Amino acid sequence: MSPRTRRALGAITAAASLAFLAALSRVPYAAEPGADALLRLAWRARGERVEQCRRLTPAELARVPAHMRQEIQCTGRIVPYRLRVALDGREVINELVQAAGARHDRPLYVFRELRVPPGPHALAVRFARVRTVPATARDDETTTPPELRLDTAVLFLSRRAALVTYDEEQRRLTLIAAPRPPPPAR
């Protein structure tokens, strides 16, 4: 191979490598293929805390350092909720939502995304406490109600997301971003 040919081939290889680099840095891709709309359910709920308390015996108390002695010891957890979602009368989600944390003593977080064919749909969301107990002193107005419901008609637009979330001030589920379907023609 003559030096001139080698130089030319070297230049072509370098140019091809760069073109390859640039092409791979802009590969057309759709992270969400298809024209489906998205139903996003996302909220944070402060559930009812259930505690089991017992009084420590004097012997047990004696084993604890003086500054850590508490006569009553409680272990608690947040009561789970059941999430049910129906679209046009057909149930698409039915699952138990446990409170976060290893001991299930943190708030409940709901985050689900569902692909939905574009168009008008009847949406029904239920978020209800499971195995609830009589209201306690800790079940105040900041606690999420035992049952949340949302029944509405939604017009899902192609590739747009409709968000169902919990409004802590109104204490109810609300729908954001998706416009309501137009009223039926008379």
Add this chain to the structure above:
Amino acid sequence: MALPRGLRRALARADAAMNRLYGWRYNPLYHSGALVVALLLVILATGVYLLLFYRIGAPFASVARIADQVWLGRWIRALHRYASDAAVVAAAVHALRILAQGRTWGPRALAWVTGLVLLFVIFLCGWTGYVMVWDVQGQALAQAGARLLDLLPIFSEPISRAFVGERPLPGAFFFLNLFAHIALPVGLGLLLWLHVSRLARPGLLPPRRLVAGVIALLVALAVLWPAALGPPADLFQTPARAPYDAFFAFWLPLVRPLPAGTVWALLAAGVAAAVLAPWWTRPRAGERPAPSWVDERICTGCEQCVQDCPYDAIALVPRTRDVRPGASALVAHVAPTRCVSCGICAGSCAPMGVGPPERTGRDQLVAARRFASARRPGPRDIVVIACDRAVPAAGPHAGAPGALVYPVACAGSLHTSVVEYLLRAGAGGVLLAACPPRDCWNREGSKWLEQRVFHGREAELHERVDRRRVRLVFVASGERDRLRRAVAEFRAALAPLAVAGGETDFAGARECAPSGGGAPR
């Protein structure tokens, strides 16, 4: 291992092709590791400029404004991105190269593991960088990452909730992201130091001409083909078709259909396989080369092996054994945990007192004598002393008339007395076939060999040896033609010389008893 062997073959072909085009001095594959450092410096310089214009309150708009600066911002942003992509490619080539060459185990395991961490941190830097732009790609990367991170029980609140769309993303998110994007490179510096900490003379930068060429090409690409900017992120819009960077977002289509738990399991398996490479690529227990040892009876404490060792594995320590009048106060000591058994110390020791068992200078002379008696090189014969890595290239010459192949573990471990012995034994010439210097598996073997043979470095080839009968050629394992040409050219150069007379008064076996190998006696 089958995988490294297959990789090695592919690499040999690629090396040979690149050597033909650019020569071994500027072969980018040989400089892949150093190129990463050079590219990181480019990324750092361009990143400082971009930082001046980036606004965490309006991430996409500020990046779009940068991209609109036709004279500077547009191509600097593109250079920042292309240099990042090239850094990933160079780091991947470097890692594959080390894996293929089986240089992952023993004392090199630290460099391997820190190299993997470096690659991971480069990925993290890229990930945060793309999220900073906050276009469709940044959104997809952020949401996919959040989905995976949510499975880890370390966050008080699911990260995905930040991308619900109920409220605009807070500036704190972009501030944290920017902080990570800037802080991670600081960690890169520390990791890089660890990565090369076991090397005596790490080559951190490629040759200037190669750096200049690579940067010039990337600038040209950035000017001619500016980096793409996708549509702005919209949390109420499913990510549309947009340009994605395959070097940093290649995992998106792979993980999209899989549950987060499966992705973590696959990732853990992949990471475990990579991190454990030092374990699964190392030779079997009986086949692992032993570290060098020092024969203290011979060691003069001259320090040459300390200087030549590429891994800082040898130090001079006070002599405790074999103390006799005239013996040096200091003696070389090999740290077995740092020694990779390259044997370069064997070539560096004039009195032949150090080296891996059965590969010290004295052992080499014994082997050379055995070779000479078996092959009986004649005055028209050329002995090709070929580095083991170059043997595949030298193979065809084994049966070629007049070219006798004498393989050695590493050309850098060759004691120059072997060259002299073979010439005295009757060979017309000795051709040293060593790996190209930047491709030496033992880093500096080829460099030291050249200096010992032609430039008088300690343990030099004796001045009485006719240098016209010795030639050094740097040849990669895939370059058969090149070696064949070198043999032919050397033969032509030897033709006008008077026939070398085989001398019989130099008997290595008598003068230097074999070391026997093993522990110092």
